[in-house]
Amino acid sequence: MDKYNLNNKYKAIVIGGSAGSFQGVTKILSNMPEDFKLPIILCLHRLKHVRNGFVEALSIKSQLEITEPHDKEHIKKSRVYLAPANYHLSIELGHTFSLSTENMVNNSRPAIDITLNTAAYVYRNKLIGILLSGANKDGAMGMEHINQRGGRTIVQDPIECMIDTMPTAALAVTEIDHVLKVDDIIKFLIELNNAYK
Secondary structure (H helix, E strand, O other): OOOOOOOOOOOEEEEEEOOOOHHHHHHHHHOOOOOOOOOEEEEEOOOOOOOOOHHHHHHOOOOOEEEOOOOOOEOOOOEEEEOOOOOEEEEEOOOEEEEEOOOOEOOEOOOHHHHHHHHHHHHHHHEEEEEOOEOOOOOHHHHHHHHHOOOEEEEEOOOOOOOEHHHHHHHHHOOOOEEEOHHHHHHHHHHHHHOOO
């Protein structure tokens, strides 16, 4: 039986994280099979002046290709996209990326809220949003938008987080579908992928 009721054919996954999330993201990516069907879009708080090494660090154990998208690039299946340092990453109608250097949101650029909000607008109930460990409230309003548009929301269990501010903030503003430890997020995503076979 489908534990998570995955009869809705999702089209994209967005993962947001900040302080303490790198280990979780690395573990998730290292456990994704090379035939993973959906695009995974990562919006992680990064040092704005350090542009090199992040993709390489994530790619070490990942079987999926990880790239930083270009402006107007089309989103493809079975790819992992990482928001570039010091750019907001938006999703546009037509399933393309948009990069901007507008003012920081939640003291962050890239801001998780911007990526989640725009993805929710485009993908509606076909989106899965995942929020991991972090030290500020970025992403909480984005998770609320996903919820309002019928998408699926997951936060890392605050008990497991290095810094629980980010998932706790999301839980405070909206109803979250699943509160899961990283190992269970991995199981969810694998079950999701299996539903497409």
